[in-house]
Amino acid sequence: MTEDNVVSNEEHSNSTSSNVSAQNQPLPPPINVPLNEPLRVRVNTALYDYLNARSMLMIGGITCLGQILTAIKEKISRNRLFDEKNPVIVMCDQELENIVSMKALHVS
Numbered sequence: 001m002t003e004d005n006v007v008s009n010e011e012h013s014n015s016t017s018s019n020v021s022a023q024n025q026p027l028p029p030p031i032n033v034p035l036n037e038p039l040r041v042r043v044n045t046a047l048y049d050y051l052n053a054r055s056m057l058m059i060g061g062i063t064c065l066g067q068i069l070t071a072i073k074e075k076i077s078r079n080r081l082f083d084e085k086n087p088v089i090v091m092c093d094q095e096l097e098n099i100v101s102m103k104a105l106h107v108s
Contacts, residue, residue, distance in 0.1 A: 050095065
């Protein structure tokens with residue numbers, strides 16, 4: 001997930017309506033977020049569209065990090081997006097690339 005996809009509830013309440021800081025910069029991603037802490041997924045992002053299409057968002061785009069990670073893990077497994085010879089390397093399809101802004105990634 002890129003920093004433009006998710007904003008914590010605290011950051012959301014302190015941000016402007018366009019989800020940017022007072023200096024007109026994107027808000028940083030949440031750090032050290034517990035898996036079950038509510039997070040607001042920004043509208044008009046690939047992550048929002050992906051989760052919304054699977055009915056994984058509550059009203060207002062609320063979900064939690066655990067649900068986001070589970071959804072992405074299921075997508076990787078279902079579509080076999082990992083390298084067969086090196087399964088810690090994920091080869092993103094276009095949809096996942098739009099979500100994480102990477103063509104490939106390393107998972108541990």
